[in-house]
Amino acid sequence: xxxxxxxxVLGIGWIWFTxxxxxxxSHETARDLCRRxxxxxxxxxxxxxxxxxxxxxxxxxxxxxxxxxxxLDVDSILRHGTIILxxxxxxxxxxxxxxxxx
Numbered sequence: 662x663x664x665x666x667x668x669x670v671l672g673i674g675w676i677w678f679t680x681x682x683x684x685x686x687s688h689e690t691a692r693d694l695c696r697r698x699x700x701x702x703x704x705x706x707x708x709x710x711x712x713x714x715x716x717x718x719x720x721x722x723x724x725x726x727x728x729x730x731x732x733l734d735v736d737s738i739l740r741h742g743t744i745i746l747x748x749x750x751x752x753x754x755x756x757x758x759x760x761x762x763x
Contacts, residue, residue: 687728687744706731723748
C-alpha cells in the first residue's frame with residue numbers, strides 16, 4: 662500500500678515537473694517569436710488551452726500541449742498565436758493574421 666502511494670506521489674511530481682518545463686518552453690517560444698516578428702507579447706497571456714495524449718515520431722505516448730498567447734501587432738491590433746508541444750518538443754507555432762474580436 663505504501664509503495665502504491667509513493668508511486669502515485671512520484672507520478673504526480675513527474676507530471677508537475679514536465680508541465681512546468683513545457684510552460685517555460687512555451688513562454689520562451691512566444692517571447693522569441695514576437696521579438697522576431699517585431700510585435701509586443703502581452704504579459705501573462707501564454708496559457709495552456711488543451712492537453713491530450715498522442716504518439717510521437719518514435720511511437721511513444723507523449724503529452725500534447727496547446728498553448729495560446731496574445732500580442733499586439735505593429736498597428737496595435739490585438740492578435741493571438743498558438744504553440745503546440747509534443748512532449749517537450751516544439752511541434753508548431755501559429756500566428757493570427759486576422760483581428761481578434763470580442
